[in-house]
Amino acid sequence: MSVYSVREELKPSGLNGISDEQINDHWNLYVGYVNNVNALNNQLADMRGNGEGGTAAYTDRRRRFGFEYDGMVLHEYYFGNLKAGVDMNHDGPFGALVAESFGSVDAWAEDFKTCGKSRGIGWTITYYDPVTGQVNNHFIQHHEEGHISGFIPLVVMDCWEHAWMVDHGAGGRGAYIDAVVDNLNWGLIDERTKAAQEGKVLNRF
Amino acid sequence: MSVYSVREELKPSGLNGISDEQINDHWNLYVGYVNNVNALNNQLADMRGNGEGGTAAYTDRRRRFGFEYDGMVLHEYYFGNLKAGVDMNHDGPFGALVAESFGSVDAWAEDFKTCGKSRGIGWTITYYDPVTGQVNNHFIQHHEEGHISGFIPLVVMDCWEHAWMVDHGAGGRGAYIDAVVDNLNWGLIDERTKAAQEGKVLNRF
Amino acid sequence: MSVYSVREELKPSGLNGISDEQINDHWNLYVGYVNNVNALNNQLADMRGNGEGGTAAYTDRRRRFGFEYDGMVLHEYYFGNLKAGVDMNHDGPFGALVAESFGSVDAWAEDFKTCGKSRGIGWTITYYDPVTGQVNNHFIQHHEEGHISGFIPLVVMDCWEHAWMVDHGAGGRGAYIDAVVDNLNWGLIDERTKAAQEGKVLNRF
Amino acid sequence: MSVYSVREELKPSGLNGISDEQINDHWNLYVGYVNNVNALNNQLADMRGNGEGGTAAYTDRRRRFGFEYDGMVLHEYYFGNLKAGVDMNHDGPFGALVAESFGSVDAWAEDFKTCGKSRGIGWTITYYDPVTGQVNNHFIQHHEEGHISGFIPLVVMDCWEHAWMVDHGAGGRGAYIDAVVDNLNWGLIDERTKAAQEGKVLNRF
Numbered sequence: 001m002s003v004y005s006v007r008e009e010l011k012p013s014g015l016n017g018i019s020d021e022q023i024n025d026h027w028n029l030y031v032g033y034v035n036n037v038n039a040l041n042n043q044l045a046d047m048r049g050n051g052e053g054g055t056a057a058y059t060d061r062r063r064r065f066g067f068e069y070d071g072m073v074l075h076e077y078y079f080g081n082l083k084a085g086v087d088m089n090h091d092g093p094f095g096a097l098v099a100e101s102f103g104s105v106d107a108w109a110e111d112f113k114t115c116g117k118s119r120g121i122g123w124t125i126t127y128y129d130p131v132t133g134q135v136n137n138h139f140i141q142h143h144e145e146g147h148i149s150g151f152i153p154l155v156v157m158d159c160w161e162h163a164w165m166v167d168h169g170a171g172g173r174g175a176y177i178d179a180v181v182d183n184l185n186w187g188l189i190d191e192r193t194k195a196a197q198e199g200k201v202l203n204r205f
Numbered sequence: 206m207s208v209y210s211v212r213e214e215l216k217p218s219g220l221n222g223i224s225d226e227q228i229n230d231h232w233n234l235y236v237g238y239v240n241n242v243n244a245l246n247n248q249l250a251d252m253r254g255n256g257e258g259g260t261a262a263y264t265d266r267r268r269r270f271g272f273e274y275d276g277m278v279l280h281e282y283y284f285g286n287l288k289a290g291v292d293m294n295h296d297g298p299f300g301a302l303v304a305e306s307f308g309s310v311d312a313w314a315e316d317f318k319t320c321g322k323s324r325g326i327g328w329t330i331t332y333y334d335p336v337t338g339q340v341n342n343h344f345i346q347h348h349e350e351g352h353i354s355g356f357i358p359l360v361v362m363d364c365w366e367h368a369w370m371v372d373h374g375a376g377g378r379g380a381y382i383d384a385v386v387d388n389l390n391w392g393l394i395d396e397r398t399k400a401a402q403e404g405k406v407l408n409r410f
Numbered sequence: 411m412s413v414y415s416v417r418e419e420l421k422p423s424g425l426n427g428i429s430d431e432q433i434n435d436h437w438n439l440y441v442g443y444v445n446n447v448n449a450l451n452n453q454l455a456d457m458r459g460n461g462e463g464g465t466a467a468y469t470d471r472r473r474r475f476g477f478e479y480d481g482m483v484l485h486e487y488y489f490g491n492l493k494a495g496v497d498m499n500h501d502g503p504f505g506a507l508v509a510e511s512f513g514s515v516d517a518w519a520e521d522f523k524t525c526g527k528s529r530g531i532g533w534t535i536t537y538y539d540p541v542t543g544q545v546n547n548h549f550i551q552h553h554e555e556g557h558i559s560g561f562i563p564l565v566v567m568d569c570w571e572h573a574w575m576v577d578h579g580a581g582g583r584g585a586y587i588d589a590v591v592d593n594l595n596w597g598l599i600d601e602r603t604k605a606a607q608e609g610k611v612l613n614r615f
Numbered sequence: 616m617s618v619y620s621v622r623e624e625l626k627p628s629g630l631n632g633i634s635d636e637q638i639n640d641h642w643n644l645y646v647g648y649v650n651n652v653n654a655l656n657n658q659l660a661d662m663r664g665n666g667e668g669g670t671a672a673y674t675d676r677r678r679r680f681g682f683e684y685d686g687m688v689l690h691e692y693y694f695g696n697l698k699a700g701v702d703m704n705h706d707g708p709f710g711a712l713v714a715e716s717f718g719s720v721d722a723w724a725e726d727f728k729t730c731g732k733s734r735g736i737g738w739t740i741t742y743y744d745p746v747t748g749q750v751n752n753h754f755i756q757h758h759e760e761g762h763i764s765g766f767i768p769l770v771v772m773d774c775w776e777h778a779w780m781v782d783h784g785a786g787g788r789g790a791y792i793d794a795v796v797d798n799l800n801w802g803l804i805d806e807r808t809k810a811a812q813e814g815k816v817l818n819r820f
């Protein structure tokens with residue numbers, strides 16, 4: 001049984017400064033996560049059915065949820081929030097929100113970029129706290145270390161090496177991060193923000 | 206500026222098998238996390254104001270978001286979902302939901318308990334995927350390793366040693382986990398489930 | 411087959427400020443790690459024998475090496491370097507070594523203690539680099555996050571909650587850390603230092 | 616003050632199946648770690664000198680030791696154990712050692728390769744326990760998660776994406792791992808083994 005399927009509609013193309021070849025190489029990794037989430041869930045259900053739900057092997061397989069699920073959903077948020085040629089909407093809900101915390105949208109972008117250059121690989125996410133309405137930039141190590149339970153992701157940037165190495169080699173992190181911020185899909189980010197302000201997690205697009 | 210404050214209304218008492226002394230000792234740790242989240246946010250804002258937003262010291266302090274924020278919010282979810290004398294509602298939204306994935310509420314509880322005995326310290330959380338409606342039990346190591354971005358927490362159990370050592374010493378994990386499941390606040394868990402099914406993260410209570 | 415056995419000769423007693431009851435409660439956890447290391451190795455050997463050496467279940471079980479092995483060996487280093495009534499040898503090899511990096515033994519001790527109060531649970535270890543002879547205090551999160559490959563441990567302090575909660579409850583970390591430093595076995599630490607300066611890892615005692 | 620310097624003599628070239636371009640791109644990352652270890656140590660010494668040794672900023676900077684030091688030393692072990700055209704010495708100390716645990720050198724190599732394909736990025740290391748003489752293949756996540764304190768590394772393989780992406784793109788992990796095992800420097804690995812059997816960590820070459 002496959003609960004999850006590849007979300008083809010999220011695949012970006014024609015971005016500025018991120019080649020289609022880079023996106024294609026990256027997309028294949030995402031497909032792998034979808035397959036692994038399905039396989040992991042099926043294997044755990046089988047093990048429970050066989051009376052192996054209390055074994056160390058079961059428990060250790062279950063520990064992989066964080067890596068596999070986040071490997072899937074973060075790529076969906078990420079590909080979904082990339083689109084060429086969209087100007088930042090400074091006066092929309094996201095702009096207004098981050099201006100409160102950071103002073104201006106530009107100051108948020110600066111902080112988001114430096115967050116993306118944190119040592120090690122992972123993700124940079126602007127997270128929204130649905131209780132206080134507060135927003136922060138969080139560095140997530142690997143796929144699964146650092147998410148805040150119940151916080152809502154608004155902007156998601158992949159900072160694994162595979163995200164830039166086709167275009168730039170190992171040294172291209174800075175150029176890649178600039179390109180991501182230039183290709184953010186502000187219409188979607190404003191939609192995510194409005195939903196978050198009602199306490200809602202938007203479907204992952 | 207203190208964005209976060211201690212949520213006194215969430216403090217449980219009179220639980221079965223978890224002493225008030227244990228809860229009081231534990232509560233003091235929660236208060237520490239609230240103070241640390243406020244202090245961390247204030248320090249980062251000060252550093253940005255002083256032009257230190259791009260320094261290694263700033264970046265390394267920001268890496269502590271996961272630990273401090275999750276240390277705060279997970280305790281709020283946890284204390285909030287503990288209440289003495291509430292019978293499990295097998296026919297409510299949560300019971301119906303987990304019966305789909307696990308076969309029955311009892312099978313969910315069994316899986317939740319074995320998850321709680323995973324080697325190492327952390328949390329056990331029943332997480333809801335707002336896109337597929339699928340539910341799973343996740344072991345979270347430490348406070349911040351293993352949360353799924355955008356998933357909604359329905360049931361939260363602390364599995365750090367401080368949660369049981371006042372009552373039981375180092376060896377009391379099993380007895381403590383049984384007690385937690387006996388003291389779950391099913392009315393609240395059903396409310397969380399209904400909200401999640403509308404894509405909403407309930408305020409942390 | 412049990413490759414590892416409990417090292418009874420390492421068990422301290424009569425310490426100042428750390429009760430025998432606390433040590434006994436703690437010791438039982440160490441015994442659990444020895445058993446788990448043996449069980450894990452046996453299970454992996456069985457799986458290889460059954461042609462399951464390439465399965466996800468095998469790979470995920472193997473990922474537990476860090477937690478189980480470090481859970482065993484760190485407790486051996488720790489119990490081994492505790493002894494009541496030993497005065498610090500300021501002029502021995504360890505004292506001379508840390509004076510180079512920290513200015514004095516007292517400055518090393520101050521740094522070691524603040525390291526022990528790092529947020530989260532884990533260990534504090536004074537590690538020696540056999541290539542440069544340089545020494546530093548390292549905070550190790552959990553059992554397995556932060557060790558330096560090939561560096562040699564000289565002083566090891568447990569900073570998990572189980573190390574102090576019997577004596578002090580959740581809030582006793584500071585008092586416990588002071589007690590550890592008062593009970594260090596300086597004769598052994600000097601032996602470890604001399605061995606390390608010859609590039610050797612002393613047997614874990 | 617720069618305690619550490621780049622070890623130019625360790626840089627491999629002319630490997631089979633790993634291009635010099637790939638090695639050059641990779642080497643630059645190693646140089647970055649050397650610089651970062653020096654900078655981190657200098658900054659911490661400065662902070663101690665300024666009375667900031669007890670601050671949160673100091674503590675959080677110190678938490679980076681694991682990442683930066685391991686990022687440096689693991690690359691030294693790795694580049695050092697790569698050399699073209701060396702046949703595996705089945706009858707040397709390493710071959711004899713792994714035959715005990717795995718049945719044969721080929722079975723060790725098979726296990727080492729599957730370890731290298733563990734989900735996520737990191738390192739594969741054959742570690743030696745100087746107390747028991749036992750050997751195992753360990754997957755190290757990131758640079759710093761999973762090392763065993765006081766164990767001695769014998770064979771070290773980088774499994775970060777930067778190790779293969781220049782040659783192969785994201786999908787080339789399997790081909791890369793085969794190439795690493797074909798280019799192992801068996802003379803050095805036997806030397807490391809002999810030293811380990813005397814309880815010694817060889818200088819990182």
